[in-house]
Amino acid sequence: MAATDWPSVPATFLALDPGEHALSRSRCVVLPVPYEATTSYRKGTSGGPAAIIRASAEMEDYDPELGCEPCAVGVHTAPAVEPALAGPEAMASRVAEAAGFYADQGKLVGVLGGEHSLTSGAVAAMAARHERLSVLIFDAQADLRETYQGSAHSHACAARRALDYAERMAIVGVRSMTADEAAFAAERGVALFPRGPEPVTDVDGVLDALGENVYVSFDLDAFDPSFMAAVGTPEPGGIGWWEALRILRAVGERKRVVGFDVVELAPNEGPEACAYAAAKLVYKLFAYATHRPR
Ligand SMILES: [Mn+2]
Numbered sequence: 217m218a219a220t221d222w223p224s225v226p227a228t229f230l231a232l233d234p235g236e237h238a239l240s241r242s243r244c245v246v247l248p249v250p251y252e253a254t255t256s257y258r259k260g261t262s263g264g265p266a267a268i269i270r271a272s273a274e275m276e277d278y279d280p281e282l283g284c285e286p287c288a289v290g291v292h293t294a295p296a297v298e299p300a301l302a303g304p305e306a307m308a309s310r311v312a313e314a315a316g317f318y319a320d321q322g323k324l325v326g327v328l329g330g331e332h333s334l335t336s337g338a339v340a341a342m343a344a345r346h347e348r349l350s351v352l353i354f355d356a357q358a359d360l361r362e363t364y365q366g367s368a369h370s371h372a373c374a375a376r377r378a379l380d381y382a383e384r385m386a387i388v389g390v391r392s393m394t395a396d397e398a399a400f401a402a403e404r405g406v407a408l409f410p411r412g413p414e415p416v417t418d419v420d421g422v423l424d425a426l427g428e429n430v431y432v433s434f435d436l437d438a439f440d441p442s443f444m445a446a447v448g449t450p451e452p453g454g455i456g457w458w459e460a461l462r463i464l465r466a467v468g469e470r471k472r473v474v475g476f477d478v479v480e481l482a483p484n485e486g487p488e489a490c491a492y493a494a495a496k497l498v499y500k501l502f503a504y505a506t507h508r509p510r
Contacts, residue, residue, distance in 0.1 A: 227269065227270075227293075228246075228269070228293035229246040229268075229269055229272050229291055229293045229495075230272050230275060230277060230287055230291060230499070232291055232293070236290075237287075237290050237291055237292050237293070238292065239292045239294075239318075241290050241292075242291055242292035242323065243289035243290050243291075243323065243324060244289060244290060244291045244292065244325075244502045244506065245291075245292050245293075245294050245318045245323040245325050246292070246293045246294060246326055246328060247294045247297065247314060247315060247318065247325050247328065248269065248293075248295075248296040248328045249265065249296065249297045249311055249314075249327055249330040249334050250262045250263065250265045250266065250296055250297075250299065250330055251297070251299045251300075251304075251330040251331060251334055252299075252330065253299075253303065253304055253331070253333075254333055254364075254365070254367060254370040254371050255371055255448045256364075256365065256370075256371070256372065256449070257448050258448045258449070258450075258482055258485050260448070260482035260485055261329060261330055261479070261481060262299070262330065262331075263481075263482070263483050263484065264328060264330055264479070264480070264482065264494070265296060265329070265330060267483035267491040267494075268491055268494045269293065269328070270491065271488065271492040271494070271495040272495035272498070272499070275492075275495060275499060279499075279500075279503055286499065286503035287502075291502060297311060297314050303367075303369065304331075304370065304371075305369045307333070307334060307337065308333065308334060308340070310337065311327065311334045311337030311341070312337040312338065313341075315337065315338045315475060316344065319342065319345055319475065320345070324473070324475065324502065324505055325338070325475045325476075326475070326498055327475070327477035327478075327479075328477070328478060328479075329477055329478065329479030329480060329481070330479055330480075331371045331448075332355075332359065332374035332435050332479045332480055333370060333371045333373070333374055333377070334479065335353075335377075335378055335479065336369070336374065336377035336378050336381070338431065338477055339377075339378040339381045339382060339433075340380075340381050342429075342431050342474045342475045343382065345474070346472075347429070348427050348428070348429060349381065349382050349383060349427070349429050349430075349474070350382060350383060350386070350425075350430045350431070350471075351382040351384075351385045351431050351432075352388070352422070352426055352430055352431070352432045352433070352467060353374075353375055353378070353385065353387045353388070353433045353435070354387075354388045354389050354432075354433070354434045354460060355387055355388075355389060355390060355435040355437065356391055356411075356435070356438055356449065356451035356454055357390065357392045357435075357437070357449065357451070358375060358387060358390050358392070358393035358397040358398075358408070359371070359372055359373060359375040360373075360376045360393070360397040360400050361373050361376060361394070361397060362376060371448075371480075374435070379404065382431075383427060384405070384427055385407070386407040386408075386409065386422055386425040386426055387407070387408050387409065388409040388411075388416055388422060388455070388463060389409070389411045389416065389438035389455045390409070390410045390411065391410060391412070391452075391453055391454070407425035409421065409422060411453060411454055411455050412453070413453075415456065415459045416455060416459055417462075419463055422463055422467070426467070426471060428471060428472055429472050429474050430471045430472065430474065431473075431474055431475050431476065432464070432467065432473060432475075432501065433479065434460075434476065434477065434478045434497065434501070435479055435480045436478065436479070436481050436490075436494060436497075437449055437450060437451055437454070438460070439454045439456070439457070439460070440453065440454035440455065440456060441454060443456070443457065443493070444486070444493065445485060445487065445490060446481055446482050446483050446484070446485045446486025446490035447482055447485065447486070447490075448480055448482045448485070449480075457493070461500060464500065464501060468503075468505050468507065469504070469508075473501075473504070476501045476505070478497055478498050481494045
């Protein structure tokens, strides 16, 4: 069902037809959360969801790696969640409500951030619906502080707050953390896959650190800033595109991905290619999570 009789470009993910990808007919839901309050360095991640959706219109539906059109399962673009002015804790609750609303209808929810503090809301929603939830985080920073700048719900505490709901956690691409965070990770059994001079190739190690039900949170600053400059807290020496996808594909094939987010795109801080790469990452996450290899 086309909205017009002439060719048009819907403002939806992949510019998919809103009628063909109505909520009732879709397996996947894109949930934009243009929230930014506690970012501490470069600003602009509130513009992330709109930039990702805009760039996604330029992508092909077909995925040559998987040999299919992953969007055939239906990808519905939900209305953006309005930012809660009461602060990040209230915002996390709002994200939990929205993500839970779609999860209860059997949808795979992909959240577009926005700052990383929103992750705990989505994790809370999935932990309430899937037992023994594991969280797989890609991030340059460990984000395991109990508080930061006076808030327990700062973007710098994203992983720590997600751990309030998760049984197990792995963090890939870390290269910035405090001594306290390192000690906490060891004590709590958080599996760290730091990025040093060599790529992260221990895919089996990542899989072994996770249970069956996995929520994926992808902070784009996990990538190397020479490739992904449009982030609030760029950190040198990050992971590469295929390095990340190799892990995500294995997780999709061998675990049950119950939801994900892609956060911290600050579109004004880097070239348009960053928004496009973020959009493609979102599509890959949906594809790996719903695609079953033949
Ligand atoms: Mn980060």
